[in-house]
């Protein structure tokens with residue numbers, strides 16, 4: 042494909058010896074022999090069908106043949122492709138029975154184009170050969186479903202997925218910047234109360250069950266597609282192979298962007314996946330089936346290495362479902378999985394950004410002056426940090442080019458734009474429009490951010506930044522934390538949940554979510570906290586608490602801290618200057634706050650200054666302190682064997 046394209050181009054541009062504009066030649070010999078009107082280049086095709094078939098060139102082989110030619114090359118390629126189809130067939134079998142369906146690659150719609158009524162005028166015109174399909178015949182076929190071919194669309198490119206979406210999925214449009222606008226349906230956010238995990242021997246004792254746990258129990262008994270084969274985790278030693286079987290082009294393109302995309306060579310040697318997602322989001326589950334509490338269910342079976350999604354088409358379920366899987370697999374290998382963004386300075390200093398949805402992980406890790414390692418999910422191992430994903434998932438509500446230029450520019454061809462509203466004619470997106478949801482999102486490959494660090498790995502973190510979006514407006518914009526305080530706030534996982542990301546939340550409200558991601562952790566929170574403490578201590582990382590929420594009053598009377606100020610604070614942390622600033626200690630929370638930060642008005646550094654009503658401030662501060670205390674009570678008895686650390690962590694909470 043590339044060879045052909047370049048050949049044409051160089052003839053057109055390279056006519057140095059000729060007069061005037063160089064001509065584009067199609068066939069030199071024919072040109073010499075036949076005199077024709079050269080104002081138009083004759084078309085090679087004899088029929089319209091042939092013309093259309095010429096429009097799409099066959100892709101170049103994905104792997105160089107390394108000089109192996111002749112019958113050997115052909116048979117090994119066929120063999121590989123047969124094995125691949127058998128493996129996909131086996132993936133599908135688990136949904137039905139032991140042997141999988143007969144799978145063929147390709148769009149059934151295209152196949153039906155071939156046996157068309159012959160054209161009367163040109164009965165002898167050779168038909169364009171149909172795309173050759175690779176058939177797989179499983180050894181034992183037991184039902185009539187085995188007589189039908191199941192068409193799979195395997196690892197389609199973004200361009201192909203655009204076409205599928207536009208053809209078959211209502212609500213798919215191309216926006217003026219080239220992104221694909223989609224609708225996720227009735228669910229525009231995650232359904233945290235519908236995540237079920239099969240309780241089975243191999244994992245039952247590792248998991249956190251019962252009150253407060255995100256893992257709702259279910260049993261073994263109770264479980265045209267797109268197939269994506271991709272990877273999780275940029276650390277090659279701990280890479281996980283995932284297969285995503287979905288029924289919507291939107292879902293396939295979303296995962297194409299969000300997981301790590303294999304090279305053609307890696308894809309050929311993919312083999313059996315370590316985990317498979319079956320996304321049947323268009324199908325509601327039967328509420329009256331055992332274990333089902335609503336029409337939505339996200340079910341994980343760790344022993345079978347499978348996940349099934351029913352009754353929600355919100356694509357974020359797949360991304361976060363895999364994240365839950367990593368929160369199980371990685372700690373078993375002594376690797377800490379983190380709900381955090383991550384970036385790296387020019388000198389190799391790495392920062393982690395923890396925080397719940399909407400607190401600023403994506404926005405603050407996407408920093409023009411630093412390399413982006415990832416915006417949401419990472420691993421911290423003895424090798425350093427690595428991103429789990431191959432893409433970013435940014436909020437777009439009120440997105441502005443000046444404030445977040447890198448994210449703005451990433452919204453182009455290939456990007457999935459969820460639930461946004463746009464002008465029906467110009468297709469310009471109105472990012473302020475919340476008609477569909479507040480939780481509008483863009484999913485794009487990480488290399489759409491110009492300074493992405495590829496491969497997405499880095500050395501051990503120097504700064505661990507805990508982000509909280511404090512709707513009460515009493516937490517300082519920045520505080521330096523002791524290790525015990527870092528643990529306290531990590532286990533607490535406080536924020537105000539911003540409207541929209543979870544179903545049913547319309548206004549910000551105070552939330553505590555252990556490890557800044559209670560919906561995704563699989564084991565008890567203290568397990569992750571202990572690992573974080575050990576790693577921070579070993580590598581000398583400093584903890585910080587940054588409030589990206591309200592200032593000058595609580596939600597309703599104050600306003601959100603300017604993004605520009607938060608960026609200045611983060612700059613000072615990265616630069617190291619904040620580490621050695623002058624500090625004073627706050628009442629109640631006992632937080633160390635700097636007296637000055639370059640580029641930030643000093644008076645806002647202490648929240649009390651920004652409140653007109655000091656009495657209201659004090660009441661609100663105590664109220665929040667009380668909420669922290671209440672929340673933490675549940676964790677006190679579970680802090681492990683280290684009593685001294687337990688005491689220190691308890692003392693690191695609010696005192697009043």
Ligand SMILES: Nc1ncnc2c1ncn2[C@@H]1O[C@H](COP(=O)(O)OP(=O)(O)O)[C@@H](O)[C@H]1O
Pocket residue numbers: 396397398399400401402403404405416434435436437438589590601602603604605607
């Ligand atoms: N001071 C601030 N700091 C960080 N984000 C802010 C701030 N003020 C407003 N925002 C907005 O809040 C949202 C943060 O969302 P995002 O970075 O996607 O969060 P997360 O990745 O943690 O879910 C963005 O839309 C951002 O523009």
Ligand SMILES: C=C(OP(=O)(O)O)C(=O)O
Pocket residue numbers: 230231357361397398399403417434542
């Ligand atoms: C997609 C999500 O992540 P975040 O809001 O943290 O980006 C989510 O929590 O559903």
Ligand SMILES: [Ca+2]
Pocket residue numbers: 402403416417434435436
């Ligand atoms: Ca994010």
Ligand SMILES: [Mn+2]
Pocket residue numbers: 380397398402417
């Ligand atoms: Mn997230």
